[in-house]
Amino acid sequence: MIDWLELAGAALWVLGLALCLAVLSMARYQANVDAESVFRRMQHPGLRAALASGSSLFCVGLLLVSDPWWQRGSWALAAAVSVVWAVRSWRGHRFLTGGQS
Numbered sequence: 001m002i003d004w005l006e007l008a009g010a011a012l013w014v015l016g017l018a019l020c021l022a023v024l025s026m027a028r029y030q031a032n033v034d035a036e037s038v039f040r041r042m043q044h045p046g047l048r049a050a051l052a053s054g055s056s057l058f059c060v061g062l063l064l065v066s067d068p069w070w071q072r073g074s075w076a077l078a079a080a081v082s083v084v085w086a087v088r089s090w091r092g093h094r095f096l097t098g099g100q101s
Contacts, residue, residue, distance in 0.1 A: 009064025016057030023050045049089035056082040 024038075031041040042048065059079035066072050 006065050009061045011061070012064065013058050013061025016054045016059070016061055019054030019057065020051055023047055023054060045089065045092050049086065049092070052082060052086035052089040056086045058082075 027041045027044075027047050028038050031038045034041070042051070056079065059075055059082045063072060063075035063079050066075055
C-alpha cells in the first residue's frame with residue numbers, strides 16, 4: 001500500500017531542494033553577467049524570497065518523512081524558522097515592488 005503522506009513529504013523536499021538550487025544557479029549566472037559577487041546578488045529581495053520558499057518546502061518535506069521524535073522536532077523547528085523567513089521575505093519583496101510580483 002502506498003503511504004501518501006510519505007510520498008507527499010518526499011515530493012516536497014525534492015521540490016524545495018530543486019528550487020533552492022535553481023535560485024542559487026540563477027543568482028550565480030546573474031552575478032557573472034553583471035560582474036558582481038553572488039553574495040551581493042543574493043541581497044535581491046526576489047531571490048531571497050524564492051530561496052526562503054524553497055527552504056520551507058525542503059524542511060516541511062523532511063518533517064513529513066522523518067521518524068524519530070528528535071528528527072521531527074528538529075525539522076519542525078527548522079520548518080517554522082524557514083516559513084517565518086519566507087513570509088517576511090515575500091512581504092518585503094511585495095513592499096519594495098509596490099505590490100507587484
